[in-house]
Amino acid sequence: MRRVLFTERISDDRNEKSDSIESQHDKLSRRAETEGVTVVGTAVDLSVSGDVDPFQRKSLGPWLADENLSKWDELWVSTQDRLSRDNKHFLLFVFWAIEHNKIVQVMDDPGFNEQMHTETGLLLLHAKALGPAMELKRIKVRTKDSHERRRFTTRWTGGIPPFGYRPVARYVDGKTATYLEQDPAMVKVLQEMRRQILAGQSFFSVAKALNEKGERTARDRARIRKGKPVHRRGAAEGVPEQWSETTIKSLLSDPALLGSKKHKGEVLYDSQGQPVRVADPIFTDDEWQALQAAVEARTRTTVRRVNGTSPLYGVVYCGECGSKAVHKSSFHNPSGVTYRYYGCGNWPKENRCRGISVRAEEPEAWVEVSFLHRYGENPVTERVWVPGSDNTKELDGVRKRISRLRNLYVEGEFDDSPKEYKDRMHALRARDTELAAEPVVEGRWTEKETGQTFMELWEGLDLDGKRKQLIASGYKILIGSKTFHITPEPLPWSEWVERRRRQGAPEEEIASMARALEMVMGTTPWPCNGSAMADDVQSEAPVTPAVPMKATDSH
Structure with a gap:
């Protein structure tokens, strides 16, 4: 057979x-x-x-x-x-x-x-x-x-659309073609991500929130549109992809969010030197510039809180070696009480340090009262990005395209179409001249009042929000052997009283604050800053604020 x-x-x-x-x-x-x-x-x-x-x-x-x-x-x-x-x-x-x-x-x-x-x-x-x-x-x-013909058109040539967009079929010029349009649900997610980054949230916290809410990545959404199960690399089918710090930073820095078309990772430009747009931008130019400034600032931030660290991580430091302090707890069996401490995070690796520590409740209470006493009645301001004008990057791109176009001409690519070469080169040179003539004005952050006081703001913050606000306002606590020192120095009581009286505060309010301070501190305002540390302890410069709100003295 x-x-x-x-x-x-x-x-x-x-x-x-x-x-x-x-x-x-x-x-x-x-x-x-x-x-x-x-x-x-x-x-x-x-x-x-x-x-x-x-x-x-x-x-x-x-x-x-x-x-x-x-x-x-x-x-x-x-x-x-x-x-x-x-x-x-x-x-x-x-x-x-x-x-x-x-x-x-x-x-x-x-x-x-x-x-x-x-x-x-x-x-x-x-x-x-x-x-x-x-x-x-x-x-x-x-x-x-x-x-090649479709590359410089507004059509979507295939692949996974950027997060924020979805493919749609349209009948244009007698043919059906694929284009991109904004997906309202994803746009809402992106706007919230932008808000969180501008508010000083870390890439990690943004990614964590997305994973907890079950937000799908662009790749998983593409799979679902095709009727396929979600899939994380290295895991079984049905296990969704996870957001990470890297994916958040990459997404929020991607020019594709402006509707720009890319090829091999680079933005495509038309013959006039303008980015090829395949869809409406998610963010306006001003919103985009502010976001990029915040992403860059977030990238440079050195104070990051991870799960399980202290409530004042990045605020409390060792007064001897300058290392960040860590939060420790110890359960006392006979009494059933858990004691909390702040101790040097680098001891015993740091030979300059004696493993000093201080009870956690004391600096936590002091720094909160100190902050509210100094800034509580001050107006909260938020950082607002004032766009600048810097065409350096685009100008460099135009000049590179001029060079590439000239090389193609030498290689004979335009032997059959010299007019096309002449037109493209003319447009690029015109754009080069236009960009070179524009002045460079750097963008900058400025402060704008929100209509809220820091006392009102503080009441609505969670533990991590308060920690970030203290960092933004330049607060730093140096711990010694059962002592601590707060920077900036607590506002003198007489100065605070004088300020509140100028602001028209009733005497009952001032007396109430005095009683509150006495309850927290166990003494009348102000004691000796809780510190018996040597005068030669050097304090590091305050950490660069990572949140848009910063408390400043207002007299």
Whole structure:
């Protein structure tokens, strides 16, 4: 009994005009019924280009392996190009089939197998292989030309759309094409991400919030649109991708959020030197500049809080070696009480340090009262980005494109279209002149009142929010041996009283504050700043604020 293996293939190239898999299978099946052979299997390779080696194809390749050669005698294919369009791959397969005594039947070429076994026949087969190979080259050229034509249009050429956008099919100029439009749900997420970064949130905290809410990444959303399960690399299907610090920073720095089209990671520019836009921008120019300034500032920030660290991480430091202090707790079994401490985070690795520590409740209470006493009635301001004008980066890009265009001209790319070269070069030089004439004005942050006092703000902050506000306002606590020292120095009581009286505060309020201070401190305002540390302890410069609000003295 003749044992036959069907071989079917269709390319993923839309420009290739080929039989469908159904049509190929129908031809092979009708022939098999006529000759009464036994079909042992069907190697179906979907979306496989004709230049892929038959031995490397996902479905056909295993049938050609040594362990499966005994399962079949004949290989049937509807047309020669379904076997391969590459002449080298084709001839190697033919010689392999001869060596292993395999019969190859091509439905539209009945004499194919006989030609394999004569020198003249092999010469004819070689000539036949050149046709599909040349056609493959033409297909690739057409595909490349098509991509080149579409590259600088507003069409979306495929792939995973940037987060914030979704693909839509539109009927334009008599044809259906794919474009991008904003996805309202994703735009809302991006606006919230921007708000959090401007408010001083870390990339980590933004990523954590997205993961907790179950927000899908751009890749997972693309899978869902195609009816596929979400999938995290290295995990089982159905496990969604996770946001990370890196993905947040990369996303919020991506010009694709302005609707810019990219190729190989770079923004595409048209002949006039302007970015090619495939969709409406998510952010305005001013919003984008402010976001980039905040991302850059966030990147440079050295004080970051991680899970399980102290409530005042980045505020409390060791007074001897200058290292950040860590929060420690100790459970006292007899009393059932948990004691909390701040201690040097670098001890015993730092030989200059004696492992000093201080009870946590004391500096926490002091710094809160000190902050509110100094700034509580002051207006809260927020940092507002004032856009500048700096075309240096765009100017550099234009000059690089001028250089590339000139090189293409020297290489003969415009021999048949000198006018196109002249027009493009003229437009680029005009843009170069325009950008070079514009002055560089650096963007800057400025302060704007929010209509809220720091007392009102403080009441609405969580523990981490208060920590960040203290850092932004330049607060720093140096711990010693059961002592601590707060910077800036607490506002003298007499000065605070005088300020509140000038502001029209009633005497009852001033007396109430005095009683509150006495309850917290255990003494009348102000004691000696809680510190008995040596005068030669050097305080580091305050950390650069990472949040938009900063308390400043207002008299």
